[in-house]
Each structure stands twice: as structure tokens, then as C-alpha cells.
Amino acid sequence: MDLKHISHFQDKSLSNLFGLMPDNEEILSFELCNKNGMKVQIITYGATVTSLQIPLSTGKLVDVVLGFDSLEGYLKSYDLPSAPYFGTTVGRYAGRISKGIFSLNDKTFQLNTNNNGNALHGGNIGFGKKVWQVADLTSGENPSITLSLLSEDLEENYPGELQVFLTYTLTEKNELKLEYKATTTKDTVINLTHHSYFNLDGHDSTVLNQSMFIDAEKIVETDADNIPTGNFTDLFNHDFDFRTAKKCPATIDTSFVVEPANNCAAKLLSSKNNLQMSVYTDQPSVHIYVGGNCFDILKGKENAAYHASSGICFETQNFPDAPNKEHFPNSVLKKGEEYHQKTVYKFENIN
Template sequence: MEIKHISHILDGSAIKSFGLLSDNEEILSLELKNKNGMKAQIINYGATLTSLQIPVATGGYVDVVLGFDTLESYLASYHLPSAPYFGTTVGRYAGRIDKGVFTLNDTTFQLNTNNNGNALHGGNVGFGQKVWNITHITSGDNPSVTLSLWSADLEEYYPGDLQVDLTYTLTEENELKLDYTATSTKDTVINLTHHSYFNLDGHAADLSNQTLFIASEKILETNAEHIPTGNFTALLDHDFDFRTAKKCPQSIDNSFVIASENEVAAILSSTTNKLQMKVFTNQPSVHIYVGGNCFETLKGKENATYHPFSGICFETQNFPDAPNHVHFPNSVLKKGETYRHKTVYRFENIN
């Protein structure tokens, strides 16, 4: 089913208006809730996760993702000196592509550039700024919502009509599962990711009382513009070796190479709320970014002031600039094939 311009209860899932765009198109907010009381709120602007409330052992709930209370603030955030992409679905290509150029099937494509002459997170108007259709909802155990987006051939100068479907599922094991699929009418490149900023002490706190574990022995080497050189940096004796958990860094913007989808890729832990989040994915890397700065221009949810140490992103994805490095994992989606990406954020109480 395609759901537009409605405000009611459907199968126990609350759908309400989140505001109007300049052309009066209504943006909808939908809430998923499991039997433990965990709640996820998602809007169809950018297929964005706006709130994720987790029950904690210390009592009550904590909202663990940064976001805004109004659609107007999400729209305005893309005009900040550095757009935060709070909770959005990033595409067609997450991360940077060098000079916005890649060659596919002997044809060179020049993408729109939006970051120091490079293409970042899909270009000038990426998937986080698109209105997605709510196409399917389930309730009861493991409630879910599927959102769909059609991206036209040569939008942002990427080849092929691309059909993307994203299903958010809230499991009874307190997991938020993201399942992406995509098909294209032409060979193209693709790299989708989720861009929530997590903070287990609450979206208005900082990360100072949280620790980070990443199951990675190397990161991508990058130049001054954060473009991969094609080389790797070993993490032995490196500040970013998080194979033994340690405090969250105050500044990081790096892609960590991870091995197996069956093993945990990363863990964020809070001693304050006795809560941890485990990250699982079938993608070859997790890009870690600490930030959230709104430059004292926009207020976050509940009038929070976000700053550069407000939250941490776990952007599970392919390598940035993979189309330009033959030894990087394949980023080409061929006509007739299906792109599949799975990521799970699992929340657990700890002693």
C-alpha cells in the first residue's frame, strides 16, 4: 500500500503529520513500538529516524539519537556550514567520491560536487532530502515499516533509474534492523547508509562517559580531504585501535574495515545508563564520525543544544570512493541484479 496525506491509527501503528513542505506536500511520522516499550519514530522525509527510545535498567527511557522536533529544522539543517544529516538515509553514494568522477563501462560520469570539489553523501540533493513513500506497515511482534524511493536516471548525474526499498524493523530483542534493497535500469554505483548520531546517555548529553569497541585491525588511509588513497593503515599501536574498548574520541572521521556479518562490528557502551549498543552489518566497513554541531543556529529536540561531541555515527557501508579503486569491494550494481544491505543496532542492559 502507498500511504500519503493521512493522519490516523493503522494496525496499531500511530501515523501523524510531521509538517508540510513548501509545495504543501505532507510529511508523515510513524511510530513503531515493541512489547518491551522500545519506540522508534520515522518520518518519510529522508526515511529519517527522528527518535529511538530505549528502556533502561536505571528506570524510564532514554532517547538515544539526535534529531529535531520540526520538519522546518530538518530542512534548515542542510543549510548549516556542515549539514549533520541527522538520522537520514544517505544515497546514492555514502561517503566521498574523489572530484565527483568515476568511470563505468568505459563511460566517465561527472557527479555534482558538494564538498571541497568532491561528491559527498549523494550530492546536492541526496536521498536524505527526498520524500519517500510509506509502502508497507506491519504491527504486532516485530513491527516494521517499509519506505520506498525512485531516483531518476542521471539524478545528481548517477546512471540508471534506481528503485530503493528500506525496511525498519523493531524486534522483541530490542533491535532496530535496517534492510535495504535496490535495483537499477542501468549499471550504476551504489552505497547506502544510515546516519543517526547515537548517544546512550540521551540526545542532549555528550559522549564523555561512553566507551567504543570496533572489531577492526585497519582503517582506510585518506588524504587531507578525507579521500581514500587506496592504502590501509594498520591499527596496532594506533590511537584508533578500539579492539580494546576505550573512551569515545572527541574527533574522528574514519572508515574501519570489518570482517564478518556474523560478528559484532562495533559496540557503544554507557556506564551511566548501564546500556550498550551492538552493531552488526553485512557491509565491509563502518565509518565512524563524532559530531552533531548545529553551530548555535538550530536547537535540537526538546530545546537541546548540539555540539561537536554530541553523538557518534556508525555508518555501515562500502568504502568511500570505491568506484575509483579496483581493489576495493565492488560498488557496482548491475542492471537486473539486486543490492542488499543489512544492518542491526541491538540494545542491551549491562551490569
Template sequence: MNIKQISHLPNTSAMESFGLLPDHEEILSCELCNKNGMKAKIINYGATLTSLLIPVATGEVVDVVLGFDTLESYLASYHLPSAPYFGATVGRYAGRIDKGVFALNDQTFQLNTNNNGNALHGGNIGFGQKTWNITHITSGDNPSITLSLLSENLEENYPGALQVDLTYTVTEENELKLEYKATSTEDTVVNLTHHTYFNLDGHHRDLLNQTLFIDSDKMLETDTENIPTGNFIALSDHDFDFRTAKKCPEAIDNSFVIESGKAVSATLSSVGNNLQMKVITDQPSVHIYVGGNCFGSIKGKENTNYHTFSGICFEAQNFPDAPNHKHFPNSVLRKGETYHQKTLYRFENIT
């Protein structure tokens, strides 16, 4: 069993085996349920959300996230030409770092590159491909699971041994809450995020009739390789101005700047299920991603054919390539300090 340092494990019935890694290490799945019938399933491979069941007004319960039924499929997905990162925890640095290079304390670090000569989502083997330890589980009201990971010094050439703790909580208000904490033995850069693809009509449907709201008046300008230039694009009269909700675009891969203190950063709404999801975060941006990595040929849960319009990601995070832009929000975690991040996805019936 891959459970280490458990301080409280009151409900082992919520835990089951999800399969074995090639080295025969067992991967576990934990189910968190609230009193309303909302259920989240998390595996400790990649601290990955595999299923999120939401009760809707019709009385049905809908799985609103894309994923796979087997561990083997998650493992295989990282060998595709471009991994989809279904439900994964992304780190050490979410998004792209230009040519995998950054300077810190007058020292230059060359990271492993895995995306057209750039570093993407932590490198060749990011946090989504790591086995996390399950360190704490609670049941009852607001059940939660805490998963922990130690990223060794110079893993993927990042400085410092980084200790990461991530707590998933299902609240009685039908929220999925994610709280991240990290410390490092040396000064380093950190940017963690969550990479679930959502679909409020169910993981087997498309986004055709769902609408998107983003409380942002500017987004990062990027070059042809999606590396930030350091400039911003004003969204007035732009196709990607979602301050007035409109249909989800069939292709988008952009970081929207979010002002701190906003009650709701983004909202996804479905008239089909009379359901909406509100994204609330303390991060300076939400990266919205639709399309590109499903290829129209990925077999997902329940033998579903996932395609480029099957799901939408709301990646709450710091700016991509922030270590190389002094005017971007700080991405440096100093030795002795603690990185904190909190994001929640709130599900509500539309009345």
C-alpha cells in the same frame, strides 16, 4: 496524505502528520513500538529516524538519537555550511567520491560536487532530502515500515533509474533493523547508509563517559580532504585501535574495515545508563563520525544545544570512493541485479 501503494496498514494510530513542505506536501511520522517499551519514530522526509526511545535498567525511557522537533528544522539543516544529516538515509553514494568522477563501462561520469570539489553523500540533493513513499506497515510483534524512493536516471548525474526500498523494523529483542534493497535500469554505483547520531545517555547529554569498541584491525588511509588513498592503516599501537574498548574520541571521521561474518562490528557502552548498543552489519566497513557538523549552535529536540560531542555515527557501508579503487569491495550494481544491505542496532542492559 503521502502514502502510496500501501498493501497493509493495520494501525493508523501510529501515523501522524509531521508538517508540510514548502509545496504543501504533507510529511508523515510513523511510530514503531515493541512490547518492551522501545519506540522508533520515522518520517518519510529522507526516510529519517527522528526519535528512538530505549527502556533502561532504572525504569526510565531514554531518547538515544539526535534530531529535531519540526520539519522546518530538518529542512533548514541542509542549508548549514555542512549539513549534519541527522537520522537520514544517505545515497545514492554514501561518503566521498574523489572530485565526483568515476568510470563505468568505459564511460566517465561527472557527478555534482558539494564538498570541496568532491561528491559527498549523494550530491546536492541526496536521498536525505527526498520525500519517500510509505509502501508497507505492519504492527504486532516486530512492527515495521517500508519506504520507497525512485531516483531518476542521471539524477545528480548518476546513471540509471534507481528504485530503493528501505524497511525499518523494531524487534522484540530491542533491535532497530534496517534492510535496504535497490535495483537500477542501468549499470550504476550504489552505497547506502544510515546517518543517525547516537548518545546512550540521551540526546541532551554528551559522550564523555561512553566507551567505544570496534572489531577492526585496519582503517582506510585518507588524504587531507578525507578521500581514500587506496592504502590501509594498521591499527596496532594506533590511537584509533578500539579492539580494546576505550572512551569515545572527541573528533573522528574514519572508515574502519570490518571482516564479513563478524557477529558484532562495533559496540557503544554507557555505564551511566547501564546500556550498550551493538552494531551488526553485512557491510565491509563502519564509518565512525564524531564532531564537526553540530557547530555548538544547533538547536535540537527539546530546545537542546547540540555540540560536536553530542552524538556518534555508525555508518555501515561500502568504502568511500570505491568506484575509483579496483581493490576495494565492489560498488557497481548491474542492471537486472539487486543490491542488498542489512544493518541492525541491538540495545542491551549491561549486567
């Protein structure tokens, strides 16, 4: 799809005003709802998921993602010592790039650095801080919304004008499906991911009572700055071996190596709500992160006081620093080709 050939979705009767940007640009909120009563709310700021309500077997709805009630909360969160990126779409490159430097076609690019001298999650103004356009919206069975973003050539010093489309679909099987597509005017590097903090007990709870399964034999080894060394760590007898489900750790910021397949890559399980989330992806990694917080400064939705173990991220993506590691999966999107990424978060009531 080409943005220049799309008439942007204009019907605001299906949206709500979520807030105004500093330049008074409107940020809209859209709600998708399936026949089971599952609901997701998405805003045009950062193509961000602000709420994801799952029906329990008791009939009650539980909101399983962290977020803010207002646009102001999201804007202010980026001023924190370490931004939490609640529910955002991360790009142009998710994860860290060492020293913000990579070479492509015999040319070296110096990206903006924003994390201990490294580039993280797209730099100073990543895709989560951008206002996306609504390209399409469907209702009825399996409702969906497609958001688009045009990233200029040399934005954050990345080469190529990048055209991105992200489609969220809410299926009748209680799945939230994310499908990313992108094209570029010049060869570039790309790694897009979704950054919701999940909590199956409810967004105002703790994840430490929930269990996690990850179908991974190895993790990406990193140095003190969380930059990959190029090696992998075998998980046999390792604390992070989650091939048998066990409690979520209090602190983790680790890329698990998964085989892109139809199999479930990871699961989160709540015994309190008898709820299970299964993660499916065509990406080589699920990056697990616990430890994001609001530094006791910002209040979350419904005045929730978020803390370091309020939520857990399942970021389906390529490995961090892949542009600098020849043996890592390809991170280069060539002019004339299309980037494609698909991730599914499926929710089921369990006995």
C-alpha cells in the same frame, strides 16, 4: 519489489503529520513500539529516524539519537556550512567520491560536487532530502515499516533509474533492523547507509564519557580531503585501535575495515545508563564520525543545544571512493541485479 506494482500505504490513521514541505507535500511520522516499550519514530522525509527510545533497567526511557522536533529543523540543517544529516538515509553514494568523478562501462560520469570539490553523501540533493513513500506497515510482534524511493536516471548525474526500498523492523530483542534493497535500469554505483548520531546517555548529553569497541585491525587511509589513498593503516599501537574498548574520541571521521560476519562489528557503552549498543552488518566498513553540530544556530529536540560531541555515527557501508579503487569492494549495481544491505543496532541493559 517494483514500485509500479505496489499500492502505496494510504491509512494515515497510523501516522502523524510531522510537517509540510515548501510545496505543501505532507511529511508523515510513524512510531513502531515493541512489547518492551522500546520506540522508534521515523518520518517520510529522508526516511529519517527522529527518535529512538530505549527502556533502561530503571524503567526510564532514554532517547538515544539526535534530531529535531519539527520538519523545519531538518530542512534548515541542510543550509548549514556542513549539514549534519541527523538520522537520515544516505544515498545514492554514502561517503566521498574523489572530484565527483567515476568511470563505468568505459563512460565517465561527473557528479555534482558538494564537499571541497568532491561528491559527498549523494550530492546536492541526496536521499536524505527526498520524500519517501510508505510501501508497507506492520504492527504486533516485530513491527516494521517499509519506505520506498524512486531516484531518476541521471539524478545528481548518477546513471540509471534506481528503485530503493528500506525496511525498519523493531524486534522483541530490542533491535532496530535496517534492510535495504535496490534495483536499477542501468549499471550504476550505490552505497547506502544510516546516519543517526547515537548517544546512550541521552541526546542532550556528550558521548565523550562513553566507550567504544570496534572489531577492526585496519582503517582506510585518507588524504587531507578525507579521500582514500587506496592504502590501509594497521591499527596496532594506533590511537584508533578500539579492539579493547576505550573512550570515544572528540573528533573522528574514519572508515574501519570490518569482516562481514555474524559477529558484532562495533559497540557503544554507557556506564551512566548501563546501556550497550551492538552494531551488526554485512558491509565491509563501519564509518565512525564524531564532530557534527548545529553551529550554535539550530536547537535540537527538547531545545537541546547540540555541540560537536553530542553524538557518534556508526555508518555501515562500503568504502568511500570505491568506484575509483579497483581493489576496494564492488560498488557497482548492474541492471537485473539487486543491491542488498542489512544492519542491526541492538540495545541491551548491562550490569
